[in-house]
Amino acid sequence: MTVHHHAGKPARPEDRINIGRLVSDYFLKIPNTDIPEQRVSFGTSGHRGCATKTSFNEQHIVAICQAVAEHRKAQGYTGPLFLGKDTHALSEPAFASAISVLIANGVNVVIQSDEGFTPTPVISRLIIEHNRNNKEQADGLIITPSHNPPTDGGIKYNPPHGGPAEGDVTKLIEQRANDLMAANLVDVNTVDFEQALQSPLLSKQDFIEFYVDQLDQVVDMQAIAKAGVTIGVDPLGGSGINYWPVIAKKYGLNIEIVNPVVDASFAFMPLDKDGKIRMDCSSPYAMAGLIAMKDDFDVAVGNDPDFDRHGIVTKSGGLMNPNHYLAVAINYLMTHRSWPETTKIGKTLVSSSLVDRVAEHINRPLSEVPVGFKWFVDGLFDSSYAFGGEESAGASFIARDGSCWTTDKDGFIMALLAAEILAVTGKDPHQHYKHLAEQLGEPCYGRVEAVANSEQKKVLTALSADAITADTLAGEKIVNILSHAPGNNAAIGGIKVTTENGWFAARPSGTEEIYKIYAESFIDDAHLQTIIKEAQEIVSAAFKAAGI
Incomplete structure (x- = not known):
């Protein structure tokens, strides 16, 4: 693919979206289920689309939420549903649509206390912690199209295991949602949004405090603080932006947010390889701003809008290839955690074989699975997998005591791990990669x-x-x-x-x-x-x- 002549440069006026028009299209355009592109379609990360293209509209969301409400009732899930959203323009109206349907169906919905943004890994952690101590099983929905362009919207379902729903589950939700739309939504229950906000079924929780308070269970925050590692953070305008100051304060970390802006047009982003605005923290073009600051910090990190991906920038090597960081993270964790030697390293089959060579080198079992983070869920849930990662810069790992942390990708812990590696070893992740490549081969x-x-x-x-x-x-x-x-x-x-x-x-x-x-x-x-x-x-x- 040819690199766009404006890739890596600031967005121009003509690159910006018309948010008013986009939101109007969300409410006004009516999908035609006879057209495949306008149907609900769950991929590896839920349903995604664009309101203007009639592939992500109010009808899609209310139908999906009705299908989820029916599914959880059929499965006997009587606990709360944790609902999160990211910073894309369509996430806000979709959030309102979802609440209206879920409350009308008698679902106990829990949202962030200030009705603000919630990252994917936080929803996963909330589900896991609730279900660990309660018989009434909880699940969750996250409204996000991940790193997709500003015009897009998305929604994904996480059942009680806390990770991405299995294919048989998403197929049922997809089919039911399309049937509901084909029948003009006559079986969709809704209440007025303002009425839903006043419902006793809707409760609010400080998700930020909940998540941040537990981070030292999975990352050695004390080591990072003691070493005085300077960390530059670019949230790329994403849902975790309000988490970083709380993390810095609680653990005494030297964190500077280099871009504190939340703007649904993402007009502050450098253009990606194809000349589009895309919040891909693994792209050197989208991350051009943070890369230019690499010498200002010991390590710099970026995340996509729902914070399930990570980008690692070092002084010694700039933005790391996601495959290279996977290998480094695995090698470090397996040699610096007291986990059972039987715990497996999980990788997707399109991830680098450097991971295979690392696993063999440190004599740890490797499990290679198809593309999609859902294949790591069971292993992370029962801690038979110590780590699960994919080549697209998404990964998670178990807590320091060997218990389950999240069953979905966690960009926070992968970013903080880079600082821990530097703090504990005195070498940044890129330096560790060079050493691995010298030992095991350069991919x-x-x-x-x-x-x-x-x-x-x-x-x-x-x-x-x-x-x-x-x-x-x-x-x-x-x-x-x-x-x-x-x-x-x-x-x-x-x-x-x-x-x-x-x-x-x-x-x-x-x-x-x-x-x-x-x-x-x-x-x-x-x-x-x-x-x-x-x-x-x-x-x-x-x-x-x-x-x-």
Whole structure:
């Protein structure tokens, strides 16, 4: 993909959104369920869309919330539902819509005390802590499209385990929501929003105090404070912005928020690679502002709007590749925590094989699962997984005593861990990465997209290892062909091919007419490019063999 000529530069007037028009479209545009793009569709992170494109509107939200209310009743969940929202423009009206429906359905809803913003990991922590001490099971909804552009909205459901809902659950919610919309919402219960705010079913809690007070259970805050680590924080205008000052005060940390602005247009953001505003804390273009300040702090961190992702900036290396930081975090945690040696390291199959090499080097069990954080939920919940992480800068890990912390991605603890690593070892995460690369090999990682129609995507989704006839990849013998993840034997919805020094994985997009190739080489970039080229040839051969 060609880098936009304005990538990494400040947003221009023409890049900014019309928030008034967007919110009007949320209420006024009516989805047509006969059009696939206008239906409720749950991906790996809930339902997302844009009001102007009629893919995230009031009808979507009220139908989804009605479906969730019915689901929790059918499952016997009688505890509270914790409701959070991020700072996107559409999150505010969707928050009101959700409350109106949930209260009308007799659901006990708990929101932030000042009706403010709530990060994803906080909702997960609230659910887990409530359910640990109560028989009446709680669950949650988070209104967020994650790092997506300002025009987008999103909503995701976390059941009583506190993590992303399983596919069978989201499929039921999705189907019921679409049926409700097709029937003109006649079975959706609602009350006036002002009436809902006065309902005894709605309660408020200081989520900030709840979450911050427990952070030392998972990160060594005392070590960070004692070492005097200076931390620069760019919340990227996200939902955790009011948490950082409280963290700094409670634990005596030297934290400076370099950008305290909340603006639903996110007009303060540098443009991303494609010239769009996108709050992607793993993108060097979106993080250009914080990267420019790298020498001002011992370590600097950024998060996306719902704070389930992290970006780590060091003096020695700038913005870290998410895969590199995953390997460093895993290596540090497994050698600096007194966790049972049987606890597993969880990684998605498209994450760097440097993680595999770290696991082997420190003699810890590795579990490789399909793409999606939902595959880590059970392991983090019962602490059989010490860590779960994915290549898109999302991860979480268990508490210092080995108990469950969150079952969803937690950008706070991954950011604070970078400061702990520096405080305890005297070296920043990038310096640790360089040491690992010297010991275990320097990875070259890439991701590309290729055109695929719906029939080809179906073939790729169901592709078996036997369908791959090639026996070499980029000059090396193929040692493994996977259609199911070795960690849990779940279908990966594509294929992964590995050699001694490289691999590729091919998966279809759930929303676009493309498939994605992830690849890595431990030889050099030229070898990586050969892997990518031959990966496309292997996939094309599979399409041809299927007659399409």
